[in-house]
Amino acid sequence: MPQIAPLATTLPAFIDAQAPSALAVLVDNHTARHCYPLVKSLLPKHTLIKIPAGETNKNLGTCETIWGALTNANFDRHALVLNLGGGVIGDMGGFCAATYKRGIAFAQLPTTLLSQVDASVGGKLGIDFQGFKNHIGVFTQPNDVLIDTAFLGTLPPRELRSGFAEVIKHCLIADAAEWERLRRYDLEDLDWNTAVAHSVAIKQRVVEQDPTEKGLRKILNFGHTLGHAVETHFLERPKGRLLHGEAIAAGMIMEAFIAHQKGMIDAALLAEIEEYLFAVYGNVPLTEADLEPVLAHTLQDKKNRAGQVRMALIDGPGQCAYDVPVTKSEMRQALDYYRG
Amino acid sequence: MPQIAPLATTLPAFIDAQAPSALAVLVDNHTARHCYPLVKSLLPKHTLIKIPAGETNKNLGTCETIWGALTNANFDRHALVLNLGGGVIGDMGGFCAATYKRGIAFAQLPTTLLSQVDASVGGKLGIDFQGFKNHIGVFTQPNDVLIDTAFLGTLPPRELRSGFAEVIKHCLIADAAEWERLRRYDLEDLDWNTAVAHSVAIKQRVVEQDPTEKGLRKILNFGHTLGHAVETHFLERPKGRLLHGEAIAAGMIMEAFIAHQKGMIDAALLAEIEEYLFAVYGNVPLTEADLEPVLAHTLQDKKNRAGQVRMALIDGPGQCAYDVPVTKSEMRQALDYYRG
Numbered sequence: 001m002p003q004i005a006p007l008a009t010t011l012p013a014f015i016d017a018q019a020p021s022a023l024a025v026l027v028d029n030h031t032a033r034h035c036y037p038l039v040k041s042l043l044p045k046h047t048l049i050k051i052p053a054g055e056t057n058k059n060l061g062t063c064e065t066i067w068g069a070l071t072n073a074n075f076d077r078h079a080l081v082l083n084l085g086g087g088v089i090g091d092m093g094g095f096c097a098a099t100y101k102r103g104i105a106f107a108q109l110p111t112t113l114l115s116q117v118d119a120s121v122g123g124k125l126g127i128d129f130q131g132f133k134n135h136i137g138v139f140t141q142p143n144d145v146l147i148d149t150a151f152l153g154t155l156p157p158r159e160l161r162s163g164f165a166e167v168i169k170h171c172l173i174a175d176a177a178e179w180e181r182l183r184r185y186d187l188e189d190l191d192w193n194t195a196v197a198h199s200v201a202i203k204q205r206v207v208e209q210d211p212t213e214k215g216l217r218k219i220l221n222f223g224h225t226l227g228h229a230v231e232t233h234f235l236e237r238p239k240g241r242l243l244h245g246e247a248i249a250a251g252m253i254m255e256a257f258i259a260h261q262k263g264m265i266d267a268a269l270l271a272e273i274e275e276y277l278f279a280v281y282g283n284v285p286l287t288e289a290d291l292e293p294v295l296a297h298t299l300q301d302k303k304n305r306a307g308q309v310r311m312a313l314i315d316g317p318g319q320c321a322y323d324v325p326v327t328k329s330e331m332r333q334a335l336d337y338y339r340g
Numbered sequence: 341m342p343q344i345a346p347l348a349t350t351l352p353a354f355i356d357a358q359a360p361s362a363l364a365v366l367v368d369n370h371t372a373r374h375c376y377p378l379v380k381s382l383l384p385k386h387t388l389i390k391i392p393a394g395e396t397n398k399n400l401g402t403c404e405t406i407w408g409a410l411t412n413a414n415f416d417r418h419a420l421v422l423n424l425g426g427g428v429i430g431d432m433g434g435f436c437a438a439t440y441k442r443g444i445a446f447a448q449l450p451t452t453l454l455s456q457v458d459a460s461v462g463g464k465l466g467i468d469f470q471g472f473k474n475h476i477g478v479f480t481q482p483n484d485v486l487i488d489t490a491f492l493g494t495l496p497p498r499e500l501r502s503g504f505a506e507v508i509k510h511c512l513i514a515d516a517a518e519w520e521r522l523r524r525y526d527l528e529d530l531d532w533n534t535a536v537a538h539s540v541a542i543k544q545r546v547v548e549q550d551p552t553e554k555g556l557r558k559i560l561n562f563g564h565t566l567g568h569a570v571e572t573h574f575l576e577r578p579k580g581r582l583l584h585g586e587a588i589a590a591g592m593i594m595e596a597f598i599a600h601q602k603g604m605i606d607a608a609l610l611a612e613i614e615e616y617l618f619a620v621y622g623n624v625p626l627t628e629a630d631l632e633p634v635l636a637h638t639l640q641d642k643k644n645r646a647g648q649v650r651m652a653l654i655d656g657p658g659q660c661a662y663d664v665p666v667t668k669s670e671m672r673q674a675l676d677y678y679r680g
Contacts, residue, residue: 021646060400071470076644099439101642102466102477103552126442130411137442138478212443302441304416306361 001204002121002145004197007109010146011042018105018143020080022046024070026093028053031085034154035111039084046082047073051089055235055244058088058128060136066096070104080105080143086112087119087244091134094125098140107144111151113163113192114245117170117199120145122207122217131236132300133228139212147200149192161187161280162245165223167195168280169252170202172273173219176318183276218303218322221312226331227251229297233290242284249281254334258326259313261333269317284338291335295328341544342461342485344537347449350486351382358445358483360420362386364410366433368393371425374494375451379424386422387413391429395575395584398428398468400476406436410444420445420483426452427459427584431474434465438480447484451491453503453532454585457510457539460485462547462557471576472640473568479552487540489532501527501620502585505563507535509592510542512613513559516658523616558643558662561652566671567591569637573630582624589621594674598666599653601673609657626679634675635668 003010015023023046027036030053049069051062070079083093083106090108097106108120126137152160164187171179178198203220210217231247234240253274260270286294303310308325315321343350355363363386367376370393389409391402410419423433423446430448437446448460466477492500504527511519518538543560550557571587574580593614600610626634643650648665655661 060404064400067469067476071472071475071640074639074647076646077642078645099466099476099478101475102464102479124442126439129407132411135411135441136407136439138439139442299414300411302417305418306416307414 002147002200004147004149004193004200006150007039007146007148008042010148011039011109014107014144014146015044015080018080020105021078022073022075023080023082024049024073024075025082025084026051026066026089026096027084028057028089031089031111035084035151038150039109043082047075051092053085053088055088055128058092060127060129062092063096063127066093067100070096070100075100075104077101077104080107082107082109084109084111085115086110087115090115090119091125091137092127094123094140094142095127095137098125098138103140105143107146108142109146109148112155113152113160113196114166115163116147116149116152116196117163118166118203120147121200121203122220123211128235131232132297133232133235134302135300141211147196149196152192158243162243164280165245165248165252167199168277169220169222169248170199172252172314172318173222173312173320174202174206174318176316179317183272187280215322218310219312219320221303221322222314222320223248223252223255225251225298225301225303225309225311225326226254226294226334228301229294230284230286232297233294236293240285246281246284249277250284250338253277254331254338255311255313257334257337258311258330259315261330262313262324264313264315264321265317269314286335286339291332294335295331298331342487342540344487344489344533344540346490347379347486347488348382350488351379351449354447354484354486355384355420358420360445361418362413362415363420363422364389364413364415365422365424366391366406366429366436367424368397368429371429371451375424375491378490379449383422387415391432393425393428395428395468398432400467400469402432403436403467406433407440410436410440415440415444417441417444420447422447422449424449424451425455426450427455430455430459431465431477432467434463434480434482435467435477438465438478443480445483447486448482449486449488452495453492453500453536454506455503456487456489456492456536457503458506458543460487461540461543462560463551468575471572472637473572473575474642475640481551487536489536492532498583502583504620505585505588505592507539508617509560509562509588510539512592512654512658513562513652513660514542514546514658516656519657523612527620555662559652559660561643561662562654562660563588563592563595565591565638565641565643565649565651565666566594566634566674568641569634570624570626572637573634576633580625586621586624589617590624590678593617594671594678595651595653597674597677598651598670599655601670602653602664604653604655604661605657609654624678626675631672631675635671638671 110120129135227248234242450460469475567588
């Protein structure tokens with residue numbers, strides 16, 4: 001179970017218990033500057049591995065840098081890697097640790113809201129490949145997840161808002177009462193320790209029941225089929241940076257529309273979701289020319305079966321179904337609805 | 341449990357039971373010519389992925405080729421990969437399958453003696469990296485291992501002899517009576533169905549007790565610390581090709597010498613091992629200049645802890661200890677003994 005507390009109280013005890021033969025800390029240029037100084041004094045002798053920030057570096061080339069650094073430092077199987085950063089650092093650093101000498105220990109020290117409530121929990125690791133998100137990876141649980149919400153103070157507001165999309169998602173798929181409460185709040189008024197703990201608890205509960213996503217875990221993908229497709233499309237053709245949560249917010253509107261079309265949620269809930277998400281995130285600019293590429297990306301979604309897109313769709317407030325077949329025409333209508 | 345029987349009786353039933361959404365067969369240029377024709381008629385519609393043969397291609401670049409082929413064919417999570425070939429195909433194809441979309445189904449169809457008695461069993465997957473063997477990889481059990489000894493007839497005698505080293509190793513570490521029997525046989529007189537079944541049973545028994553090599557499984561590494569180091573050294577500085585089993589045979593002589601020096605085996609057993617292995621494999625030519633590079637490679641052995649080499653060493657006939665600390669000086673003496 002992830003620990004939500006200041007690192008000063010959790011990290012030294014964790015390292016003592018692991019008693020690693022060697023220690024590495026993986027950072028990017030942002031977390032090297034903003035987060036590593038807050039952690040450094042808590043650590044014994046370690047190797048610092050620094051990589052460039054950003055999703056575009058979440059690739060095999062950067063893995064080679066990380067594996068190379070572990071190799072050059074003669075790290076053995078009893079070494080420990082601490083991934084200090086957002087989702088890219090956690091997913092890629094975890095993947096590198098889980099595959100170095102067929103797997104060494106690692107812990108996630110998530111520094112963004114997105115990674116605290118989502119990426120760091122559940123053992124999904126991986127990198128992008130040929131433009132597809134998380135296309136190469138493994139399921140491996142970290143040895144621990146140490147969450148310190150003090151890092152959220154170092155984030156730009158837009159990053160914080162992006163991570164908030166997963167908080168909203170967890171309420172929509174699993175906690176109707178919390179959704180009712182949340183949608184009356186402004187982002188600025190939230191208590192992060194409470195909100196993060198609530199979100200992590202939902203995710204952890206789902207993941208424990210289905211660690212390798214054979215069934216139930218798929219509900220965590222609500223908003224993510226079309227959301228990932230939009231995100232991938234923007235990654236390929238940069239026209240202004242689009243953050244993960246911004247893409248997922250758009251995806252949740254589109255997929256809530258599909259759920260409504262299929263009679264799974266009523267018009268009132270669709271309106272609530274739409275209103276709240278547009279108010280927080282605004283509108284992702286999608287032109288007619290963007291539609292086919294976005295639809296094409298959905299064909300690579302990992303939840304598909306035999307070329308057919310299968311979605312997680314909310315099925316009433318605080319509930320979610322999965323493996324729901326969705327046609328290209330239904331997705332196109334959803335994209336049109338979002339744009340209109 | 342691996343199935344040892346003609347593929348005509350095992351493969352169609354396995355594929356029916358899996359009911360994959362798509363099927364790929366991974367081959368190299370050798371197995372494309374010698375093995376694929378024997379299998380093709382047993383298969384439904386499939387994608388053939390062909391890579392160049394040889395350990396030097398067991399790298400990330402070839403993985404990109406394989407992942408790219410799966411991606412281009414729009415393979416989803418319910419697809420199945422059949423790895424038709426020796427250890428390189430099985431280790432690398434298994435690694436690619438186990439990491440594609442965080443893991444799809446795969447089966448090992450080993451075509452060499454080495455892969456039938458060793459690589460295909462036990463779920464060790466991976467590739468070489470920066471000259472280190474199997475440096476990047478995972479532990480993932482294949483969905484099945486289908487062993488057809490008819491393929492052994494397609495092998496050059498030297499390949500067969502190489503694989504035989506693991507048969508010898510299994511006897512030395514786990515079956516004293518079989519070692520007594522085996523060492524009186526010529527390679528040519530063996531019944532392969534019996535020998536393969538015996539070897540696979542030993543390996544399977546060990547692996548089931550310790551799938552991720554926390555303890556007991558390490559005994560399978562007898563001969564492999566110095567053997568791998570010699571093999572890696574030859575891989576870097578090609579001066580005549582050295583096969584895996586040839587390197588392991590040399591490693592077993594060196595490590596048997598160390599076991600004897602430590603009082604773990606008597607002089608008679610050392611003499612038996614040495615006599616038999618030199619008779620079957622001859623002598624790997626090692627010069628004075630080779631010694632330091634070989635010793636340096638042992639520092640990257642995955643069984644080490646905190647920079648100290650730990651070996652699996654036979655501890656009497658048919659028995660083996662593991663995690664035995666060995667110094668550089670002891671290894672150097674063993675190399676000198678082997679050369680003398």
